[in-house]
Amino acid sequence: MSEPETALPPPPPIRVSGIGSQPETETEAQTETTEPIHPDDQFPAEVEMTLVDHLEELRRRILRSLLAVVIGAAGCLLLVKPLVRLLEVPAKGIHFLQLAPGEFLFVSLKVAGYSGLTLALPYVLYEVLAFVLPGLTRREQRLVAPAVGGSAVLFLAGLAFAWWALVPAALNFLVSYGADVVEPLWSIERYLDFVLLLMLATGLAFQLPVLQMLLAALGIVRAQTMLAAWRFVVVGSALAGAVLTPSTDPVTMLLLSGAITALYLVGVGLARLVQRS
Secondary structure, rough: OOOOOOOOOOOOOOOOOOOOOOOOHHHHHHOOOOOOOOOHOOOOOOOOOOOOHHHHHHOOOOOOHHHHHHHHHHHOOOOOOOOOOOOOOOOOOOOOOOOOOOOOHHHHHHHHHHHHHHHHHHHHHHHHHHHHHHHHOOOHHHHHHHHHHHHHHHHHHHHHHHHHHHHHHHHHHHHOOOOOOOOOEEEEEHHHHHHHHHHHHHHOOOOOHHHHHHHOOOOOOOHHHHOOOHHHHHHHHHHHHHHHOOOOOHHHHHHHHHHHHHHHHHHHHHHHOOOOO
């Protein structure tokens, strides 16, 4: 008969130290030291929420933002004819045509949509801040709020720059070129597409300083590195001016590329102010 197998001794117990557990010896008390947390790295508005709760909150804020855009667009649709006349102001002496049935109806919806989005932008930014801020540290909160506010101001500044500088310059060039050969009769839909796309592209291009400031504040790119790449920025701004301007005329491209280069230099200054030493 085979000898009975000897039982193996049980493994030693494993001690798991959790939050609030006390060290057993003085040596452990010395090794389990915790570094003090800087006040800027704390989460003053942190709220315990499950993933489902976060998704539900995000869904509610997105729906409220979309509702604000729809309400703004509906209000602008009631005043769409004055808005269209306002957009026709830069095209002095140009006669607009409706080349297809229902063209002006679709144009009206498009103008109301762009206008409603612009009017609802402050509320949309508020919803974004209300969702993001509780999960940020004190330092990030002090950075994000001015960044979002500056982004809205720069977007409106981009719209104003496009309205007062880019659109008149582009139209003057396009109208004067070949004016002695052809009579300008433009489609209202194509004209408004040109104006709205140019204004939207300029507003987005004006976000460059905010992006630079965030990159520098997060330690991703330093201001010195941004300034050293100015040659590439000049080339990139020229390409951006060619891509973002729907008219592709040299006057508009030069104005937009010059504005992007100037904004980049402003962003370098902001990055130098907020970057960590």
